[in-house]
Amino acid sequence: MFVKTCNRFRCEIWVEKDGERVNGKSIMGLMMLAAGLGSRLKITCEGEDETSAMDEIQKLLDRKFEED
Amino acid sequence: MTTNPDPTYSAVTVGTFYTRHAMSLQMEQLAPSSVGMEREIREPTLNRPGLALAGFYSYFAEKRIQVFGFAEFSYLNSLDPLEAQNRCRALCERPIPCIIVARGYEPPPYLIGEAAAAGVAVFISKMVTMNFLNAATLALANDFAPTKSEYGSMVDILGVGTLVRGSSGIGKSECVLGLLERRHSLVSDDITRYRSIEGRELIGTSPDLTRHHMEVRGLGVINVMSIFGVGSVRLEKRLDLVVTLRDWQELEEVDRTGLDQEYYEILSVRIPHVTIPVRMGRDLARLVEVAALDQKLKSMGHHSALEFNERLLQIMQKKENS
Numbered sequence: 039m040f041v042k043t044c045n046r047f048r049c050e051i052w053v054e055k056d057g058e059r060v061n062g063k064s065i066m067g068l069m070m071l072a073a074g075l076g077s078r079l080k081i082t083c084e085g086e087d088e089t090s091a092m093d094e095i096q097k098l099l100d101r102k103f104e105e106d
Numbered sequence: 107m108t109t110n111p112d113p114t115y116s117a118v119t120v121g122t123f124y125t126r127h128a129m130s131l132q133m134e135q136l137a138p139s140s141v142g143m144e145r146e147i148r149e150p151t152l153n154r155p156g157l158a159l160a161g162f163y164s165y166f167a168e169k170r171i172q173v174f175g176f177a178e179f180s181y182l183n184s185l186d187p188l189e190a191q192n193r194c195r196a197l198c199e200r201p202i203p204c205i206i207v208a209r210g211y212e213p214p215p216y217l218i219g220e221a222a223a224a225g226v227a228v229f230i231s232k233m234v235t236m237n238f239l240n241a242a243t244l245a246l247a248n249d250f251a252p253t254k255s256e257y258g259s260m261v262d263i264l265g266v267g268t269l270v271r272g273s274s275g276i277g278k279s280e281c282v283l284g285l286l287e288r289r290h291s292l293v294s295d296d297i298t299r300y301r302s303i304e305g306r307e308l309i310g311t312s313p314d315l316t317r318h319h320m321e322v323r324g325l326g327v328i329n330v331m332s333i334f335g336v337g338s339v340r341l342e343k344r345l346d347l348v349v350t351l352r353d354w355q356e357l358e359e360v361d362r363t364g365l366d367q368e369y370y371e372i373l374s375v376r377i378p379h380v381t382i383p384v385r386m387g388r389d390l391a392r393l394v395e396v397a398a399l400d401q402k403l404k405s406m407g408h409h410s411a412l413e414f415n416e417r418l419l420q421i422m423q424k425k426e427n428s
Contacts, residue, residue, distance in 0.1 A: 066296035
């Protein structure tokens with residue numbers, strides 16, 4: 039879901055955990071981070087639609103938390 | 107080893123070194139088994155502590171693993187036992203990473219005792235000292251090599267280690283699939299880890315977790331080895347060529363002659379680089395394959411574009427003269 043959302047945007051999206059940085063649009067990258075429930079992630083958006091991208095990601099993460 | 111996009115120099119603990127290389131270096135640890143494992147090896151080479159045992163500690167390489175061979179024990183045996191023990195204590199009291207005894211030699215009790223008292227781990231290797239020194243130095247060079255992660259997929263194309271880079275969605279994975287179909291081997295998809303060997307070459311490998319796997323849009327994550335067979339994957343490969351896929355509209359000047367050689371730098375090693383414009387209907391895999399083969403030719407001494415240029419100049423010369 040996260041990767042799907044990121045791919046809708048043109049900007050570069052990076053996700054960082056424990057000093058490791060991966061491409062948010064890549065499933066391989068995100069899997070490699072092995073981020074389980076409760077992990078702290080640093081998300082960076084860089085490019086044309088960076089603000090809308092960040093908003094969407096924020097909304098997605100908020101919703102997930104609500105579901106829990 | 108840490109793995110972020112900035113280059114890192116790994117700190118190797120005695121424990122890590124032992125876990126990684128015990129089998130290949132034929133090492134066994136002397137009891138007690140947990141002593142000294144957290145100490146750090148701070149230089150990627152070994153030291154024979156002859157001078158130190160003789161009492162000379164100037165320029166003593168205390169950051170290195172200390173290796174005892176016949177020479178060291180012959181010297182200790184030539185001393186009065188109490189004196190030999192004192193010399194060993196002096197050595198063990200320095201902040202050395204650990205002691206390794208070669209030739210399967212059983213170390214004297216006083217050495218074992220002093221090491222235990224100082225918290226220094228002692229190992230015995232069955233290998234002949236000379237061979238042990240060579241093998242252990244190589245192992246250390248590998249462990250200490252700086253590493254960096256690059257975004258891109260790496261493929262072995264007939265011996266040419268090729269990194270395929272490009273922005274998301276440009277077609278990297280499809281290009282790689284095309285190459286796999288052509289019987290080339292996948293080293294890593296999406297993220298490749300490089301380590302620099304003595305600053306002159308780079309060896310690429312995939313992260314342990316995602317090894318053998320690839321993500322293909324529309325299909326999800328596939329296990330390349332299961333689908334294409336064992337010949338389609340490669341554990342690690344030297345990097346010989348970097349290919350960047352760019353949308354053709356973004357490119358202002360594409361080198362049509364092939365006379366300019368560009369380079370891409372990773373960990374201060376410069377690797378030949380080509381940019382391939384991406385446009386609908388173009389077979390990327392084929393283009394990347396040819397780029398790799400051309401690189402192979404160049405490394406063998408045949409520069410196609412230069413040779414063509416020479417030929418052209420010769421013909422032009424002939425025409426002028428006639």
